[in-house]
Amino acid sequence: MEDLLVDARWLEPPEPLERTLEALERLLPQQRLRLLIHRDPIMLYSILRDWGYTWQTETKDDGSFEIMIWREPKVWREPESNGS
Amino acid sequence: MNPSGLSLDQAPPISAPLRFFLTAPLFAILAAMLLAWNGPAIFTSRWNAPLLATTHLITLGFLGLVVFGALLQMLPVIAGTPTRHPKRVAAITHGLVTPGTLLLAAGLAFSNALFIKTAMLFLAAGLAYFTVIVMSNLNRALPGNITVITMRFAVLALGITAVLGLILASNHAWGWWLVLRMPVTNLHLTWGLIGWLGTLVTGVAFQVVPMFQLTPQYPESLREWLAILLFCLLALWSGSLIVNGGSPNATGVTANTLLVGGGGLFAVITLYLQAKRRRKLPDVTLSFWRFGMLSVLAASGLWLAGEFYPAFGGSDRFGPLLGIVLIAGFAMSVVNGMLYKIVPFLVWFHLQSLKLGMGNVPNMREILPEHCTRLQMWLHFVAVFLLIISALGAPLIFYLAAFAFGISNLWLWFNILSAYRLFRRLSRGKTKPVSNELASS
Numbered sequence: 001m002e003d004l005l006v007d008a009r010w011l012e013p014p015e016p017l018e019r020t021l022e023a024l025e026r027l028l029p030q031q032r033l034r035l036l037i038h039r040d041p042i043m044l045y046s047i048l049r050d051w052g053y054t055w056q057t058e059t060k061d062d063g064s065f066e067i068m069i070w071r072e073p074k075v076w077r078e079p080e081s082n083g084s
Numbered sequence: 085m086n087p088s089g090l091s092l093d094q095a096p097p098i099s100a101p102l103r104f105f106l107t108a109p110l111f112a113i114l115a116a117m118l119l120a121w122n123g124p125a126i127f128t129s130r131w132n133a134p135l136l137a138t139t140h141l142i143t144l145g146f147l148g149l150v151v152f153g154a155l156l157q158m159l160p161v162i163a164g165t166p167t168r169h170p171k172r173v174a175a176i177t178h179g180l181v182t183p184g185t186l187l188l189a190a191g192l193a194f195s196n197a198l199f200i201k202t203a204m205l206f207l208a209a210g211l212a213y214f215t216v217i218v219m220s221n222l223n224r225a226l227p228g229n230i231t232v233i234t235m236r237f238a239v240l241a242l243g244i245t246a247v248l249g250l251i252l253a254s255n256h257a258w259g260w261w262l263v264l265r266m267p268v269t270n271l272h273l274t275w276g277l278i279g280w281l282g283t284l285v286t287g288v289a290f291q292v293v294p295m296f297q298l299t300p301q302y303p304e305s306l307r308e309w310l311a312i313l314l315f316c317l318l319a320l321w322s323g324s325l326i327v328n329g330g331s332p333n334a335t336g337v338t339a340n341t342l343l344v345g346g347g348g349l350f351a352v353i354t355l356y357l358q359a360k361r362r363r364k365l366p367d368v369t370l371s372f373w374r375f376g377m378l379s380v381l382a383a384s385g386l387w388l389a390g391e392f393y394p395a396f397g398g399s400d401r402f403g404p405l406l407g408i409v410l411i412a413g414f415a416m417s418v419v420n421g422m423l424y425k426i427v428p429f430l431v432w433f434h435l436q437s438l439k440l441g442m443g444n445v446p447n448m449r450e451i452l453p454e455h456c457t458r459l460q461m462w463l464h465f466v467a468v469f470l471l472i473i474s475a476l477g478a479p480l481i482f483y484l485a486a487f488a489f490g491i492s493n494l495w496l497w498f499n500i501l502s503a504y505r506l507f508r509r510l511s512r513g514k515t516k517p518v519s520n521e522l523a524s525s
Contacts, residue, residue: 012298014448021436
């Protein structure tokens with residue numbers, strides 16, 4: 001499935017956060033969100049943790065960040081059978 | 085856990101900072117009324133009692149309250165842990181500083197010793213309580229964080245300002261013979277405006293200018309050393325002033341000149357970074373900051389002119405003029421601009437956290453439309469210019485200046501109130517579609 005792209009580079013806060021949260025609501029199961037952003041979004045990580053998402057941050061050569069966000073199916077769908 | 089809302093673990097309830105933000109402009113309106121009531125003669129000397137009252141309505145009432153509210157909001161983020169009992173801390177600080185400031189202003193304006201004595205109790209308790217809360221929160225932060233170090237210096241300067249202020253207030257209340265009244269006053273206002281407010285603004289600027297205005301970062305060395313340097317120069321100048329009985333020696337003059345130069349350098353760097361911002365879109369907060377930085381440069385120029393031309397520096401109108409440029413031109417502009425980022429963000433953030441059953445949360449521009457904030461900004465700029473012209477000796481302009489200043493702050497109050505009322509309405513009627521709510525507002 002194709003990744004959902006949010007390009008939030010050089011948008012004024014909290015627009016990157018607004019766009020990311022709005023995209024997460026549209027995200028289909030098994031789909032990943034690819035977020036491009038000009039700074040490390042510290043505030044987003046605590047929200048992602050609260051909402052049960054997993055993410056991976058990569059620093060690009062130009063100093064910007066690419067963050068892949070997805071939901072671990074096991075953790076989300078069968079919380080009782082997974083102790084983590 | 086609320087799967088469709090933000091985590092509120094670290095944020096105080098919206099009422100905690102908002103009670104400060106909603107009270108602050110009322111003090112500025114009161115200041116405008118006091119100006120108009122006293123007439124143009126108020127600017128003839130910095131020692132005029134009604135002018136001292138007006139100044140404290142602005143510095144303690146407007147600037148102090150906004151900064152206290154904003155700090156309560158920022159502390160959990162800076163310290164990395166939530167403030168304990170944020171509602172209680174906000175209620176106690178606000179409940180002590182608000183009546184304390186009103187009593188102090190009334191005591192100074194009407195030469196009422198009982199009011200000043202009572203004000204001293206409220207303000208000493210309120211400022212001491214707030215300082216202890218902030219310091220204990222900062223102690224829980226990770227060591228070596230430059231924002232934390234900057235905040236510590238700022239709060240220490242607030243403590244020094246408060247102690248010096250209490251000495252001066254006791255002199256007004258009891259009428260005891262204070263030989264060094266003039267140097268103590270200069271120490272009080274310099275520690276307040278440069279030590280407390282200046283350090284705080286630079287510390288905040290290092291974070292928010294690159295983040296919100298999408299500029300390059302400030303130079304690393306400036307971020308690391310500015311607060312420490314400001315504090316050391318202030319201490320050096322203060323020491324020289326005290327040891328030499330009120331007139332600083334060569335070391336003190338050098339420290340003072342470096343302080344002024346440091347302020348000017350910070351303003352130039354900020355303006356340069358703002359000119360290099362990524363997106364050249366107009367923004368009200370950016371314009372407020374630019375006006376504030378230009379005011380710092382104007383104040384630095386005025387101070388230097390006063391040093392080189394003693395006839396100008398020693399004139400009665402010099403003090404009020406410098407005060408208007410620094411307090412209304414710099415401090416109020418920067419704080420007003422920041423309010424237009426903080427208030428809509430808080431409303432948006434808290435609505436996002438409550439969004440169960442709601443449609444989309446309104447964005448920042450819908451919460452506080454730019455046409456409302458932009459017009460208020462222009463009115464503030466006009467008010468500052470008119471105040472400067474009045475202070476130079478134009479009595480006919482004076483009432484217009486006081487009127488513009490009052491209306492500008494009434495408008496600011498209304499803008500903050502309308503954002504808060506939107507929050508109240510949407511947070512109560514969670515099931516109503518937001519678009520309808522916005523259309524009807």
